[in-house]
Amino acid sequence: KRHAVEAFKTLNYRIFAAGDSYNDTSMLGSADRGFLFKAPDNVKAEFPQFKSTQDYDVLRAMIDEAAREG
Template identity: 50%
Template sequence: MQPLKDLHYKVFASGDSYNDIQMLKQADLGVFFQAPKHIRDEFSEFLQ
């Protein structure tokens, strides 16, 4: 992801589970896609 950001690209990431959290945090825009409610509740800073 960092090489794209170094080129001034805006990075969008979509994930659905705990293993995606770091990627969503690094992206300019992180969005949950069909993530379970308990994960969405725990990480409410991401769009749903």
């Protein structure tokens, strides 16, 4: 997952990624903005640098906000 993010970044894409578990954290860290989506409490506690939500509409709003911020 991280390698895919890095490949898209070499093409000058801005990358927003969402994931729910430990196996997603390197991807989230490589993305321009990473979000935890429906992640268990222990993952949210261990990776507080990523905004988190359980709701699709909130995730969409967070992505929209990140896109506007540039």
